[in-house]
Amino acid sequence: MNTETQPPSPRERFYRRERRSVPAARAFAREALTAWDVRGRVDDVLLCVSELATNALVHGVPPGRGFLLRLVPCAGGVRVEVHDSGDGVPAVPQADVREPGEGGRGLLLVSELADKWGVGEREPGKVVWFEVGGV
Template sequence: MNNETPPPSPRERFYRRERRSVPAARAFARETLADWGVRGRADDVVLCVSELATNALLHGVPPGRGFLLRLGLLPCGDGVRVEVHDSGGGAPAVPLADPDGSDEGGLLLVSELADKWGVTEREPGKVVWFECGAPAD
């Protein structure tokens, strides 16, 4: 019989299409990670949450709608998966970096900080997700 405690259930919260949603999403992510005891890459996760929430508000959430932020632990508790669900069209892509280094694209940052990221279609809209594994000891 396995005496291991099952991983905590994913946590999610819905945010309206308004500016205060981005700092609220960051705070929710930070609180959730702290509750789960995730410390090693918490700053990377929170920064990526901020970028995806901002992108959802600027490019993915139609007027009168919002986005869903979902956080979950990866199997064996070795990292975190974050999803941002929105009902807008289009598929985001990492912009090419400017040769002078002035590109500030949020997805470029996510692609650098996260171990994996991607976009999954849903009806309506899409899910932009990323995973950050636990840091090596």
């Protein structure tokens, strides 16, 4: 990320509870990373954006609501936040992920690809975030 001048401003966008929001969120993240001249680990960031956006839609966004995607440049990296109004605290599944079945691998991927990730409180709901350095 080129930070010779002013650091880039955070970017955010709201998405409604619909399937097309996941690819739209990924495209928005790609646009922000490109504008910030991020070249390293772009695929990791985009995959994690997809996973958190999907989790927000499936588990965190009640009908009639949506989620906010926020990207923040930070020292040598990027912080991505997904804000939703749903209850519950996401966690990496403890079961063997090699078992057949759908789902349950998103946060596992995020925990492996991101340098840090976590869950914060907001009213209502939560913020699920991750950080990736070396960009």
